[in-house]
Amino acid sequence: MEKITINASTHSYNVEIGASIRFQLEGLMNKTYKKVLIITDHQVAPLYLEDVKQAFSSQTEVFEHIVPAGEASKSMEQYSSLLDTCITNKLDRKSLIVGLGGGMVGDLAGFAASTYLRGVDFLQMPTTILAHDSSVGGKVAINHSQGKNLIGCFYNPVQVIYDTETLLSLPPSEIRSGFGEVVKHALLSDPAWCTELLESEISAMNNEKLNLYLSKGIQVKADIVEKDEKEQGIRQHLNLGHTLAHALEAELGYGQITHGEAVAIGIWFALRVSEKQVDAALPTRKYRDWLINNDYPVKLAAEIDSDKIISRMKWDKKTVESQLHYVLLKSVGQPLVKSVEEDELKGYLTDFIKEVSQH
Ligand SMILES: NC(=O)c1ccc[n+]([C@@H]2O[C@H](COP(=O)([O-])OP(=O)(O)OC[C@H]3O[C@@H](n4cnc5c(N)ncnc54)[C@H](O)[C@@H]3O)[C@@H](O)[C@H]2O)c1
Ligand SMILES: [Zn+2]
Known part of the structure; x- marks a missing residue:
């Protein structure tokens, strides 16, 4: 496994890179959480969602929210529905949001994490090659009909866990x-x-x-x-x-x-x-x-x-x-x-x- 540390202005965070590390998620995490919400898309969910859910111990309550795959999900509608899920499940300031997927999921989940309760911890689990780029650097956003990424902010994740085994299923x-x-x-x-x-x-x-x-x-x-x-x-x-x-x-x-x-x-x-x-x-x-x-x-x-x-x-x-x-x-x-x-x-x-x- 490899580790790269990013020294952001708000805090430093690690990008951990390795094959099959999704199974050791909780062990790799710096903190434990009582409530975790995993956000993913319909394409990634059947492949990896169960593995990630299983990686949490019974002490953690794990919720999921699955959006349609594709750029169109970086929308106000999906963002709003995500906030509904956070509120329905009573996620609090000490909860964690996990983005499991490509850059689309990362940007959407990160934007929700940055705004819900003025910001809750956010962990990126990139599953595409492109997301080696999008999961690092703290830019999170959704699209407007007039253009890409017009609504967003800078919000660094607490950690990036990059399981390179997930890349084997990419078309x-x-x-x-x-x-x-x-x-x-x-x-x-x-x-x-x-x-x-x-x-x-x-x-x-x-x-x-x-x-x-x-x-x-x-x-x-x-x-x-x-x-x-x-x-x-x-x-x-x-x-x-x-x-x-x-x-x-x-x-x-x-x-x-x-x-x-x-x-x-x-x-x-x-x-x-x-x-x-x-x-x-x-x-x-x-x-x-x-x-x-x-x-x-x-x-x-x-x-x-x-x-x-x-x-x-x-x-x-x-x-x-x-x-x-x-x-x-x-x-x-x-x-x-x-x-x-x-x-x-x-x-x-x-x-x-x-x-x-x-x-
Ligand atoms: N925040 C940033 O700094 C930054 C940088 C670059 C790109 N981006 C954003 O990233 C997005 C593009 O990211 P992307 O290319 O990862 O797109 P994506 O997240 O839409 O994923 C592409 C497709 O691959 C599928 N997929 C994801 N992981 C898979 C896997 N392991 N196996 C099989 N299928 C899988 C997805 O369901 C989707 O259909 C754009 O919205 C772009 O604006 C953000
Ligand atoms: Zn790009």
Whole structure:
């Protein structure tokens, strides 16, 4: 088992990573609780909910709340129904909320934990590769019909228990999605890791390698959020690929493309913009080949309308007048934020759409 400590502003917490550790949950926890509410989704519940419930001793009263799987559950309706469950079961300030699932469950459960009774303890049990990213750093949120994550806050978990055995049941599209954030962490931090990753085939990766990459990714995120928890500066680097990704997800309709797949395509575009804007030396060709060899849905990006995408990008929080603040790379491991004129960006996007339509 591996342990990574995150020093957040409110408290330090550990991310424990290991195979089958869901069965030892209570033993790994720093505290015991009289009441625990486990929040999960309909896809994860039949796979792992019983294991986690069984991991608590008879002294703990364990409640469950299961939401439909999918991004649509990060909603006001599900949030409200979750609070009903907390109130019905009389959870108090000393109770614990556990989020068992991917990033959707983590964000929803964390937001409920942050607001119920002005905040109760929250423990993350991520079950997707993507959630190596979302379970660390304390951002919790639900969506509004006008955009993703518009209602949320910063709320750090008391602990993250990451049972990597749960990743074995993920379908290929979710594995690909998770690797969109893994490759982001590699590009932000480490040329040697990046080269190694871009030379590997995701579906052929063994568990040992996967676990190593997840720990490396968590460490990259930890190092950044410890320095800039509230995204005043370098935390913005974690948005590499995300400006186009969010616009793509919204434009294609949520569910057409997963978050991490959209991020992977957004990174390709960010590499192209970096070459133009900061004369960067980057493995863009290798990256493109990696996306195609691993079946990322690059074709979907060819169907988009550049005007609509640009207006969505402007709404993505980072616009100051006609300039978009874009996360670029000078080289692998050297990110920077640069303002790019809307007109220039539109030109790059038109070229990019042409390039992706050739694949
Ligand atoms: N808070 C943050 O810092 C942060 C960072 C990145 C992403 N996010 C959020 O995370 C969400 C995306 O996370 P995600 O990709 O994990 O999506 P998700 O939670 O929707 O999970 C994807 C799918 O996989 C299923 N699933 C989960 N675990 C499984 C398992 N072990 N076996 C089989 N199926 C399983 C789920 O039921 C779902 O259908 C988005 O809402 C995004 O906004 C948050
Ligand atoms: Zn992301």
